[in-house]
Amino acid sequence: MKNTIQMVDLRGQYLRIKEEIDAALLDAVQGTAYINGPQVKLFAQSLQEYNNVKSAVTCANGTDALQIAMMGLGFKPGDEVIVPAFTYIATVEVIALLGLVPKFIDVKEDTFELDYSKLEGLISNKTVAIITVHLFGQCSNMEAILSVARKYNIAVIEDTAQAMGAEYLFQDGSRAFAGTIGDVGTTSFFPSKNLGCFGDGGALMTQSSTLGDKLYIIANHGQRKKYYHETIGVNSRLDTIQAAILQVKIKYLDEYTEARRAVAQKYDLCLSNIAGLILPEKAQYSTHVYNQYTCRVENGRRDELKAYLLEQGIPSMIYYPIPVHLQKAYLSYGYKEGDFPVSEKLCKEVISFPIHTEMEVEEQDFIIKNIVHFFTHG
Incomplete structure (x- = not known):
């Protein structure tokens, strides 16, 4: 795998x-x-x-x-x-x-x-x-x-x-x-x-x-x-x-959407009771097409999880590691650390797991197994 x-x-x-x-x-x-x-x-x-x-x-x-x-x-x-x-x-x-x-x-912590x-x-x-x-x-x-x-x-x-x-x-x-x-x-x-x-x-x-x-x-x-x-x-x-x-x-866009939703639904089902992992919140006023399946990792363990998954051959992405107001190119607008606490917090917690239209059952099972292992045995 x-x-x-x-x-x-x-x-x-x-x-x-x-x-x-x-x-x-x-x-x-x-x-x-x-x-x-x-x-x-x-x-x-x-x-x-x-x-x-x-x-x-x-x-x-x-x-x-x-x-x-x-x-x-x-x-x-x-x-x-x-x-x-x-x-x-x-x-x-x-x-x-x-x-x-x-x-x-600033942004909302859940959505x-x-x-x-x-x-x-x-x-x-x-x-x-x-x-x-x-x-x-x-x-x-x-x-x-x-x-x-x-x-x-x-x-x-x-x-x-x-x-x-x-x-x-x-x-x-x-x-x-x-x-x-x-x-x-x-x-x-x-x-x-x-x-x-x-x-x-x-x-x-x-x-x-x-x-x-x-x-x-x-x-x-x-x-x-x-x-x-x-x-x-x-x-x-x-x-x-x-x-x-x-x-x-x-x-094929509708078909692609349904395939992504199926992957997300399985993640939701299998990862829902893990302490320290917050799953994506679905807004009541919108459907979700899951361009990314983005979770939050509490207790400062996000980078540790990312490194562990990589060791198992599982990619993940961080969207985004630095909020825009703290990017070097935009410091001239006068914003500083602490101005947008939720955005700054999310940049330290978010991680996106693989999700796409061609996801095989065995692949997702392997990803889920390793995420669960990290939180239960890490």
């Missing part, structure tokens, strides 16, 4: 649908429309239909998607954007690149989402947006966030890179997919995502056709018609080959 377990089995997933993927790749290569080929438009339409959204715009990667969203919403240097301190760096990176000011907010109870205390006359991150595979409390955003007339951007296919459950019983509820949703098609391509890729979604048109133009050098530039834009395009791959894989 050693050295065979992976965090994500991309090869196994490819082999399962190899014939379809190979045919799509060959068609794209033989068509020679490597930039903005017909597959790009077709996939954008499929993404739009799957998520029941008015506009879906593809781009080069998830980081670009965040930048294009902020450009499309018209933010200006000096504007303030509220963003979680516990997130991947890309969420904050583009804020700094555009000359905006990140206003960090890892931004602590919406603290939002109003951070809003000033310079605040233009809230970026909420649907971390690890489930939605943030969108109704609570939107309530504050509407009160102060500020935008909401959903970073949906880890939650494609998750559904938000409104109090009135209705549902909507992650990334389709705020002003703009952004996502990534990085290979390890639930819907991943064979390189980089990203997209934006919005329920505003007008904003969607603007985002499309910005992503394409600010032009609707070639050589006629309406606005300042960027060069951020989803490759035709990647679009061809995604057009095949989006048909």
Whole structure:
């Protein structure tokens, strides 16, 4: 079993649908429309239909998607954007690149989402947006966030890179997919995502056709018609080959989600009574698609567990070891240790176990057996 377990089995997933993927790749290569080929438009339409959204715009990667969203919403240097301190760096990176000011907010210890109870205390006359991150595979409390955003007339951007296919459950019983509820949703098609391509890729979604048109133009050098530039834009395009791959894989997204949920359910069942290990909390207002299965290890034993599992040939990941406000690149904003205690605590406790669509029963049993052994015999 050693050295065979992976965090994500991309090869196994490819082999399962190899014939379809190979045919799509060959068609794209033989068509020679490597930039903005017909597959790009077709996939954008499929993404739009799957998520029941008015506009879906593809781009080069998830980081670009965040930048294009902020450009499309018209933010200006000096504007303030509220963003979680516990997130991947890309969420904050583009804020700094555009000359905006990140206003960090702590997160909730159980669901890892931004602590919406603290939002109003951070809003000033310079605040233009809230970026909420649907971390690890489930939605943030969108109704609570939107309530504050509407009160102060500020935008909401959903970073949906880890939650494609998750559904938000409104109090009135209705549902909507992650990334389709705020002003703009952004996502990534990085290979390890639930819907991943064979390189980089990203997209934006919005329920505003007008904003969607603007985002499309910005992503394409600010032009609707070639050589006629309406606005300042960027060069951020989803490759035709990647679009061809995604057009095949989006048909399997629901199947992938169910496979991940089955793995998570078994982890839940077998690890639920271990003292010192806190399993992922499922929010009552969201389904979970488990881009990661992220637990917390108490009593300062997280790194010890990680090292023990590695000795057994079991990989694990730490998302994330340092909160954004303590990263060297962002110290100039004036935050210090202790400002966001929950985020700082989580960075010392979180660990993600292998979870993917091709997980074999024997592999997961081996992982579970060793986790249990660590806590009962360590």
